[in-house]
Amino acid sequence: MGRLWYFAQAVLGILFRHPVLGTSVIPVLADGRIVLVRRRDCGKWGLPGGMVQWGEDVHTTAKRELAEETGLELIKVLRLVGVYSSPERDPRIHSICIALEAEVRGDLHINDRYELSDIKAFELSAIPFGNLAHDHEQQLKDYLQNLTVLA
Template sequence: MNVFAFFAAAVQSTRSVWRIGQTVLGIIFRHPITGTSVIPILPDGRIVLIRRRDDGQWALPGGMVDWGEDIPTTVNRELHEETGLDLVKIRRLVGVYSSPDRDPRIHSICVVVEADVAGTMEVQDALEVMEIQAFTPSSLPLEPMSHDHYRQLQDYLNGLTTLA
């Protein structure tokens, strides 16, 4: 093989690797990430919210679906990681929220569920959660709330199942 053929093959190989790299980066960074929000309902009917450390606002517990998890597993894991509460039962789907600007960090698709929960509220991840509090439906915090959680709560309180 002459020098020209060698360099031509090397350039072609580099282009192939670059195309593969671009495809992988496109998959990672150009597609929305799937997450969950949980509307946790205590046995007395109060709704549990967390105060996020990153923006200081009230929010629903939740987070990103890990590789190999389904939505119910993510709901259970995130609920316990953020509040210390245990999932008793997922009651219903409240909605799927996919607006590109709903999460200021990334484009995410959020599956929101209502869930019966039990246990003792206790901050598990102090780097993410500042405070946990239970509210009656009539005493929930007003806007602004983190992300689009105010809308999610309003849709829930209005009995809607939303695709947005």
């Protein structure tokens, strides 16, 4: 019985006491605009992205989340912008986010109306700083400064 309890504790610890891994995609259209989505949970704009599912790699997650949230196709990952791991970065859970810049194409449309209320391509000068979800403002500022960050 002791070994079973030890195993159960280990599994519960992995599930509930370790951060989850996710991605943020900075989708760049051919004309240089960046696509953001408006989240229903907080009403703020944010980068498309989400949690890595069991059996997925980060690239596959980025492609899937981008398509699910924006209807866009990920053509090429251009660079790693950063790895963001602050326990305060997402008020829902402790998550580690890998932010990627990506070349994308396609027509904008929301596939997940439960999670998102709007989608828009922004000129760099029109990004709604001050109204971005989670730590996406920091991710975009790091991107615009051409930084690669471990935070």
